[in-house]
Amino acid sequence: MPCSRLQTALSEGLLSQCDTVLLILLTISGRKRREEKRREEKRREEKRREE
Structure with a gap:
């Protein structure tokens, strides 16, 4: 999942703490x-390089 979508999900409370x-x-x-x-x-x- 792209970072921006994760940030949106976190800010909207769509992801639990777990x-x-x-x-x-x-x-x-x-x-x-x-x-x-x-x-x-x-x-x-x-x-x-050593060999």
């Missing part, structure tokens, strides 16, 4: 996954 917490947790876990992928890519690049 829904909001779940969205926050999903956002955080997605960021952590992306950061971990970046770290793995950097490690692979460093290994290639």
Whole structure:
């Protein structure tokens, strides 16, 4: 769901507190996954350079 639609739903009270917490947790876990992928890519690049 696009950010603007989420903000509208939140401001209009269409999402419960539980829904909001779940969205926050999903956002955080997605960021952590992306950061971990970046770290793995950097490690692979460093290994290639060493070889």
